[in-house]
Amino acid sequence: MGELLLLLLSTALVNNVVLIKFLGLCPVMGVSKSMDGALGMGLATTFVITLAAGASWVLENWLLAPLGLGYLRILTFILVIAAVVQFTEMFIRKSSPGLYQSLGIYLPLITTNCAVLGVALLNVDQKFGLFRSLLYGFGSALGFTLVLLVFAGLRERVALARVPAAFAGAPIAFVTISLLALAFMGFSGLNVQEVSP
Amino acid sequence: MIAAVLSLTLLGALLGVVLGCADRFLRVEGNPLVDEIGALMPGSNCGQCGFPGCAGAAAAIVAGSAAPTCCPPGGKALAAAVAGRLGLAVDLSALADDGPQIAGVAEELCIGCCRCSKVCPTDAIVGAAKQIHNVLREACTGCANCVDLCPTEALLLQPVPPTLPHWVMPKPLGA
């Protein structure tokens, strides 16, 4: 149990997908103007990443590996991810038109969110079981959502600040997220392996 | 090779079926947002926004080709409501802050030609032929349709004078 928790923490914080691995920066910069939108995006991405992690494990272990089709990995993963994203988009459009509007182009772009494919591929490299794969995906997605939310909170505050014209908008967002990444370096080397067997 | 082709085909077909089913069950008819935004608009179809009527403006705003501030009669109130609904950031200061305006008739110039009352989208101008016309303050939206038509330039837009109960404390300067 403790080990699983540590796996979750390690994927969410220590090896944060956004700030340490620099994956999925596009939606982080794009959908972090308000915390509500960020939460929606975070949830959608969490759904997609977790599902994609599970699906990719199934594909890898039941289809690609037995048939020796490792070279088709990226292709099949993208296929699955695109389908999951398409489904998510339909679902959000139906259930929450406002969120659909505010996520805009970034919703279909989850497909090309490198965090999704990245996590799926990294996951396969870890040679986990199905449950841990799901957990790895979920933890990474949690880290993504956490950073997205925190960053959105910071941007909401910065939006109210008297930022000089030269830095207003995207520049100050980059400065902010770089400082956030600096803060996350505090987690680097966090020795979770020592406790886990 | 055959395994690869088969597995990809199978996978594609499977996902296609799933998405097809989802499309049936999660279908959204039309764009509910356009109707919602349209319900917020004044509905007088005055045309100041440059779109054919309020429904056209609503569609344009939702599509992003028009700013939420495009409706002068709706003013800041409408812009804020629309922007809030769409989750857009909108610069309300872009709206000229000279306050609402309404049309007024210069009585010494009016010849009672009735051209103005025909185009008023809210029937705010009253007056019979060859009689001096008058503008109902409560009904006028300040759309200026009548101003251009008046042959004697008797119609002018005037700012609504401030009154004690409607006075608004100005925003602090600087700071």
Next chain:
Amino acid sequence: MNPNAFAAAPVASPHAHGGGSVARTMRHVQLALLPATLHGFWLYGWPSFLLWLLTILACVGWEALALRLAGGRRVGAVLHDGSALLTGWLLAMTLPPWAPWWVAVVGGFIAIVVGKQVFGGLGQNVFNPAMVARVALLVSFPLPLTQWVAPLAQPAPGFVDALQRFLGGAPVPDAMTSATLLGHARTELSRGVDLMQVLAGAPPSSLSWLGERAGSFGEAGALLLLAGGGYLLAVGVIRWHAPFAVLAGLAVPAAIAHAVDPARYLDAGSHLLSGAAMLGAFFIATDYVTSPSTVPGRLLFGAGVGLLTWIIRSWGGYPEGMAFAVLLMNALTPTIDRCVRPRILGRDRRGRPLDLPPGSPRQ
């Protein structure tokens, strides 16, 4: 006076003011830092004084330059508020006392320009500028940032000697270096030595409450910083919530872990008196700009800083985690402020009007 001048620009109530000002607040904080600073001069000699002075000068200088570039109208007035001076002072307190001159200048640039002015200046930044600089320096220049001089090192350099060393950037001679308690514990632990042995061999003064020990400029004067914090509490510049929560958030897990495994975890007292614990609790976690504005929020914020500090110290890659912990919690501050709000009179926590009390006429 022209009677219409008022009509043009009406001024809302209140027409009286309590008399507080930003500059006064900053002066109080500087006063509270003074004892620990003087103690640091005594421990580490001229080089530490030069470092302190240049860090402050660098911060004020960068601030002036940034304000000029931003085209501000009131450069002098803004400098007068003392915030850049305070940032520099706090940064100096966290630096190794014999750090070379460029550390001060680069640190000042990061703190003032990157950490504060690009956000729009005083009150607009989201991260504590001093901590941004501290972390950026540590991550970028690990070597000069982890060279600790022994306290009251002999031979103490004279002024000229100190100036040469300061400008030359020569490393601290091996004979004069020493390790901080946290750094020492970390190194020994990673070599597989258990803490009981490590601390048994350490000089007793390393845990001395009087603070003659190696560390950053403000580390040894922990008790003096505590006294300064008491002064700030007394004059009402800060409130007890955040410092208390930081110290508790650090001490409680430390005490528990130490009780469970003393060979692996340092005791609570060492944690509280080492590193930037006191400085962080009373001077950094209480930074108005970057900490939450409500009391529960501040408790949460402080507890987070303390806990993260302990986690990073105990398991992380860096021996000291206060600066990281502060930055991490700074990042969470807007979220905390959004979630933790005071209850509005007549409403419940969710903002809905209260129910009428039983027996009231309208029920």
Next chain:
Amino acid sequence: MGILTTFKDWFGNDWGVHPDDRKRPAADAAVRVMPVPERLWLPLQQHLGAPARPVVLVGQRVKKGQLLAEAQGAVSAPVHAPTSGTVAAIAEITAPHPSGLTLPAIVVDADGADEWGERVGCADPFALAPDEIGRRVAAAGVVGLGGAAFPSSVKLAGAARAGVATLIVNGSECEPYLSCDDRLMRDAAAAIVDGIRIMRHASGAARVLVGIEDNKPEALAAMAAAAASCAEIRVCRVPARYPMGSEKQLIQALSGIEVPADSRPADVGVIVHNVGTALAVRAAIRDGQPLISRLLTVNGGCVVAPGNIEVRLGTLAADVLAFAGGLHGDGLGLARRLLGGPMMGMQIPHWRVPVVKGTSGILALAADEAAAGDADPCIRCASCVRACPVGLLPLEMSARIRNDALDAAAALGLADCIACGCCAYVCPSRIPLVQYFQHAKGELAARERARLRTDATRKLAAQRQERLAREASEKAAAAARRKAERAAQQSAAEKLVQGEPA
């Protein structure tokens, strides 16, 4: 209780501020009665609600106490002649309002006789039905004299209807400088208690709590002595803390009841009246005197002889100041002209503004007393959060308003702001927080009006479309009818033509 309060204070429950009250020496000076000036300006709206409607003609002679303008609507109050004389005009006068805009007023030229008109008093008010008391209070034009100027009869009637249990009498007078309520309680405690008993009778309340701040020991003693014989009236000492005199805060301090945000005090069985109102109610019922004068405080560093002055309504502030000895150096060091207290009072553009029913003070502040200086950026010190008696986040709201995000500010509880000024008073950056809030409230109200207007416009446009469609269809129908008629005529004619040869 003591430990509990300290505990609560430690957890941030210490709302409000403790401004230097500067009430003395004005509070200790004996009340002066100002003679009737030559000309009085009586605004038609001196109260909350609809303005009064004039019932006199220009040139008409009026007696003291005669009705000049009658109430119109459910929430309104009449205006009476403060002295005998002639109605000179109905003209615009600068309103007691920060905008400096004007409002219509009845101008009365005094004839110097100060001769009363007909008055119907009542020796035993407790024999009157509560409704009747309410009617007489309404006819006398009594409004809340604490500052809000809400018609008192409406409150009393509402209380009787709702069945309130507690009448709270507000003697807190927490605004600095002001001491007129303090003075009334010291000088006329017995009459106030009599007025309180009449109000209790009218409202049907079982108990009465009189809240007086502990910085007014003389008033506390006088009121306690006067109320000693009435078991149902309890005089309570409340800690001096601004804004203790605010309605919901005083209710909570005295009775422990927290009034829900969308309710009025009457909904929880409480009504609050000011001590001055009690006195005005007594005069209206016992002597049949309408509200034509009030006690107000003239104070501030620029005033030569500060003190409390009994003034006829409609007197210009300039005349009151002249009576009070004028300003030092003819107003050379004058920084602010205020009506009301320094915390919630309003700045006026000049002194030619009439005293109205809600005017509790005229202040001429010198530069060292007035808030001044440029605002610095917010440093998020949260002093305002601590001071706010309502539990709002002034710093967050003002930041949003500064960026024109008014809806976001409203979502933070802007509507609950009572504009007490505590936040701006403690702000080390001297940010005019209250001005931000008033601006936002006004702007949001204007938007709401615009929204209603848009709704109305939509209806009008729809009606016009309907009308045009109807006209078009009528025209089409008429054309079709004419066509049919023509066709019928033609076919008849054709028949005729065809039939002719036959």
